[in-house]
Amino acid sequence: MLIHTNLEKQQFHLSNGKVSYIFQVMKNGHLGHLYYGKALRHRSDFSHLQTYDVPTAASCHVYEDDPAFSLETLRQEYPAYGNSDFREPAISVGKDNAPNVPDFKYDSFRILEGKPRLEGLPATYSDKASTIQILLKDEFLQAELTLNYTIFQDKPVITRSASLKNYGTENLVIDRMMGASVDFPDKDFIFTHLSGTWSRERHVKERRLEMGNQSISSLRGASSHHHNPFLALKRLEATEHTGEVFGFNFVYSSNFIMQVEVDHYDTARLTVGIHPFGFKWNLLPHEVFQTPEVVMVYSNKGLNGMSQAFHSLYRENLIPAHWRKEKRPILINNWEATYFDFNEDKLVKIAKSASELGIELFVLDDGWFGKRNDDTSSLGDWHVDLTKLPNGLESLAKKTSNIGMKFGLWFEPEMISPNSELYREHPDWAVGTPHQRTFGRNQLVLDFSRPEIVDYLYKEMADIIKLTKLSYIKWDMNRNITEAFSQKLASNQQGEFFHRYILGVYSLYERLTSEFPHVLFESCAGGGGRFDPGMMYYAPQAWTSDDTDAIERLKIQYGTSFAYPIYSMGSHVSAVPNHQTLRTTPLLTRANTAYFGTFGYELDPLTLSEEEREEIKGQIVFYKNHRDLIRDGLFYRLLSPFLNNEAAWMVVSQDQSEALVGYYKVLATPNSPKQQTLRLSGLNETAAYSVAGNNQAYYGDELMQVGLQLPTEFNGVNGKSAERGGDFQSHVFYLRSIDIGEKDKRME
Numbered sequence: 001m002l003i004h005t006n007l008e009k010q011q012f013h014l015s016n017g018k019v020s021y022i023f024q025v026m027k028n029g030h031l032g033h034l035y036y037g038k039a040l041r042h043r044s045d046f047s048h049l050q051t052y053d054v055p056t057a058a059s060c061h062v063y064e065d066d067p068a069f070s071l072e073t074l075r076q077e078y079p080a081y082g083n084s085d086f087r088e089p090a091i092s093v094g095k096d097n098a099p100n101v102p103d104f105k106y107d108s109f110r111i112l113e114g115k116p117r118l119e120g121l122p123a124t125y126s127d128k129a130s131t132i133q134i135l136l137k138d139e140f141l142q143a144e145l146t147l148n149y150t151i152f153q154d155k156p157v158i159t160r161s162a163s164l165k166n167y168g169t170e171n172l173v174i175d176r177m178m179g180a181s182v183d184f185p186d187k188d189f190i191f192t193h194l195s196g197t198w199s200r201e202r203h204v205k206e207r208r209l210e211m212g213n214q215s216i217s218s219l220r221g222a223s224s225h226h227h228n229p230f231l232a233l234k235r236l237e238a239t240e241h242t243g244e245v246f247g248f249n250f251v252y253s254s255n256f257i258m259q260v261e262v263d264h265y266d267t268a269r270l271t272v273g274i275h276p277f278g279f280k281w282n283l284l285p286h287e288v289f290q291t292p293e294v295v296m297v298y299s300n301k302g303l304n305g306m307s308q309a310f311h312s313l314y315r316e317n318l319i320p321a322h323w324r325k326e327k328r329p330i331l332i333n334n335w336e337a338t339y340f341d342f343n344e345d346k347l348v349k350i351a352k353s354a355s356e357l358g359i360e361l362f363v364l365d366d367g368w369f370g371k372r373n374d375d376t377s378s379l380g381d382w383h384v385d386l387t388k389l390p391n392g393l394e395s396l397a398k399k400t401s402n403i404g405m406k407f408g409l410w411f412e413p414e415m416i417s418p419n420s421e422l423y424r425e426h427p428d429w430a431v432g433t434p435h436q437r438t439f440g441r442n443q444l445v446l447d448f449s450r451p452e453i454v455d456y457l458y459k460e461m462a463d464i465i466k467l468t469k470l471s472y473i474k475w476d477m478n479r480n481i482t483e484a485f486s487q488k489l490a491s492n493q494q495g496e497f498f499h500r501y502i503l504g505v506y507s508l509y510e511r512l513t514s515e516f517p518h519v520l521f522e523s524c525a526g527g528g529g530r531f532d533p534g535m536m537y538y539a540p541q542a543w544t545s546d547d548t549d550a551i552e553r554l555k556i557q558y559g560t561s562f563a564y565p566i567y568s569m570g571s572h573v574s575a576v577p578n579h580q581t582l583r584t585t586p587l588l589t590r591a592n593t594a595y596f597g598t599f600g601y602e603l604d605p606l607t608l609s610e611e612e613r614e615e616i617k618g619q620i621v622f623y624k625n626h627r628d629l630i631r632d633g634l635f636y637r638l639l640s641p642f643l644n645n646e647a648a649w650m651v652v653s654q655d656q657s658e659a660l661v662g663y664y665k666v667l668a669t670p671n672s673p674k675q676q677t678l679r680l681s682g683l684n685e686t687a688a689y690s691v692a693g694n695n696q697a698y699y700g701d702e703l704m705q706v707g708l709q710l711p712t713e714f715n716g717v718n719g720k721s722a723e724r725g726g727d728f729q730s731h732v733f734y735l736r737s738i739d740i741g742e743k744d745k746r747m748e
């Protein structure tokens with residue numbers, strides 16, 4: 001049983017042996033929070049976990065004769081503001097001529113096996129989970145609030161969301177409605193998040209919680225390059241491998257906030273949801289508003305434990321079922337090889353040459369449609385440019401398939417160029433108003449809050465998918481939304497725009513992915529500007545960053561792995577000098593970094609030397625041999641590129657029989673230490689492992705306690721025996737457990 005209820009005390013305990021989450025109905029009818037953390041033994045009554053006392057002489061309280069019962073200090077499940085609690089609330093909703101002080105009181109509950117879908121929104125799914133829905137009512141507002149909690153059977157994961165129904169006759173206006181709010185009893189945490197910008201997304205940032213509000217957010221109409229909708233509250237002593245961490249991820253791709261408010265008693269209130277700035281939702285009689293979902297992971301095995309829980313959840317319970325076990329093709333993308341300058345002949349030559357290397361999918365990026373020779377025109381005109389491709393897309397797709405490759409295309413469905421046929425025909429389809437305009441990459445955003453526009457895009461894309469028998473789509477989104485205004489929405493509905501926009505994006509994804517489940521979608525937003533679980537529900541992989549420099553990618557991929565499986569990260573080998581940093585790194589290191597993702601190439605194979613071609617053929621064989629391990633294995637971060645001149649990570653198969661270890665050194669060390677080892681993780685202590693290319697065998701405990709011996713580094717005098725050296729060096733090790741007979745020989 002995953003959900004225990006005590007009807008008399010009105011208490012609820014969600015527990016699966018890994019995590020416990022406990023709450024109860026308080027004497028004022030609101031839901032009070034009792035505990036979230038490592039699984040607790042169940043007992044019939046947990047009332048003693050709610051302790052409270054008179055806060056201060058000056059504080060407000062709910063009952064005249066009980067000054068101790070103040071919402072200022074009571075831990076709550078879904079708090080409101082203005083009722084003796086002065087912290088930021090989970091919900092603010094009201095109607096005309098009354099203060100926005102909702103008063104939701106417990107009504108009833110429902111337990112469901114599995115997890116119901118969230119209408120119109122991406123969310124995790126499972127039939128190995130239990131859900132409890134708590135119904136609360138506000139009689140004055142005539143509104144019913146449902147809090148959804150799902151606990152997964154075999155994962156330290158709880159998901160939360162809320163919905164509000166107007167069962168009255170008057171209009172309600174919601175100006176804040178969070179997916180979840182969690183009141184922690186103390187503030188002894190490190191606020192850990194992933195921030196950056198274009199070309200250096202998801203760098204790990206940490207700061208200690210302090211009194212006051214601290215938050216990350218986006219108001220860009222996309223989850224953003226700048227702050228990922230991920231937050232971990234890490235205990236002060238926690239590390240990558242040990243200690244308690246609470247991880248949160250918002251399954252949403254638009255404006256969000258993740259905030260921790262530390263109050264005057266050093267308690268911490270976390271709220272996660274749609275950013276309330278500018279948000280105003282009209283809830284008409286009989287309508288329901290559903291918040292997106294918050295995923296909450298508990299780990300007592302440090303940050304790696306947290307990440308592994310997110311990874312397995314997203315692998316098994318978020319991405320489209322079709323792609324769970326499917327091998328993703330190794331791709332070549334022509335963007336950095338040609339930019340806008342190509343024709344059919346050039347593309348076919350690239351595809352052919354790539355196919356000879358073993359690459360499986362050819363992706364034609366930007367520039368194949370309208371009159372798009374640079375980024376100043378044609379977005380929205382999704383018909384082939386016959387000057388570049390006179391035989392049409394169908395011919396190119398056929399030629400690609402005759403070469404033995406799959407065919408993929410780039411789209412930017414949400415955009416419109418002012419210089420396009422579509423804009424000339426439908427200027428009102430663009431977001432904004434003609435009297436004021438902000439520019440970004442010469443393009444405007446299409447008003448996806450309008451279903452007729454989404455229908456139009458559906459038809460355009462579905463026709464091309466059918467015509468070309470498309471295998472893959474890179475869905476890009478290259479500018480953020482400014483002057484957020486829909487020419488179709490009433491003036492009192494403009495506060496709904498951002499949410500309606502992303503619901504339109506989700507509905508297009510939903511239609512395309514359900515009609516064409518075999519088409520692999522890779523989401524992209526100027527690189528990694530919308531790398532979030534909302535997108536991952538439809539697109540199992542995302543273009544991690546436009547920055548393909550192997551050294552920059554160490555940080556980007558390391559940070560991204562905090563929440564997202566490595567197999568969701570598009571990671572490609574590109575040409576040198578790198579187009580984003582002008583850095584030159586060895587081909588070996590470029591591949592050694594890119595292996596830990598969905599692998600591909602972003603270069604012109606026609607310019608490669610024979611030697612490079614041979615090396616690349618070997619890389620492709622290597623990746624093909626290990627891609628199941630990369631898809632399904634447990635990922636461990638070992639050395640952080642944010643702290644060291646080195647980085648390391650590894651992936652271990654679920655049965656611990658094999659592992660792939662990546663080690664990277666940014667700058668060479670002069671007169672380097674003689675004994676350099678790398679301590680591994682996640683192996684079977686008693687199993688013996690062989691390391692490819694090395695005759696020695698090692699026990700798992702040795703590899704984890706003593707470490708794996710790194711190849712000898714050049715130190716100025718050991719020229720003959722040095723096995724590595726120079727800047728940007730790297731090494732990937734393949735470990736396999738060996739059977740007893742073999743073991744005996746090698747262990748002697």
Ligand code: GLA
Pocket residue numbers: 335365366410476478524525526527543546
């Ligand atoms: C974005 C993407 C790139 C490429 C270009 C094409 O920047 O992130 O990978 O597709 O658009 O214009």
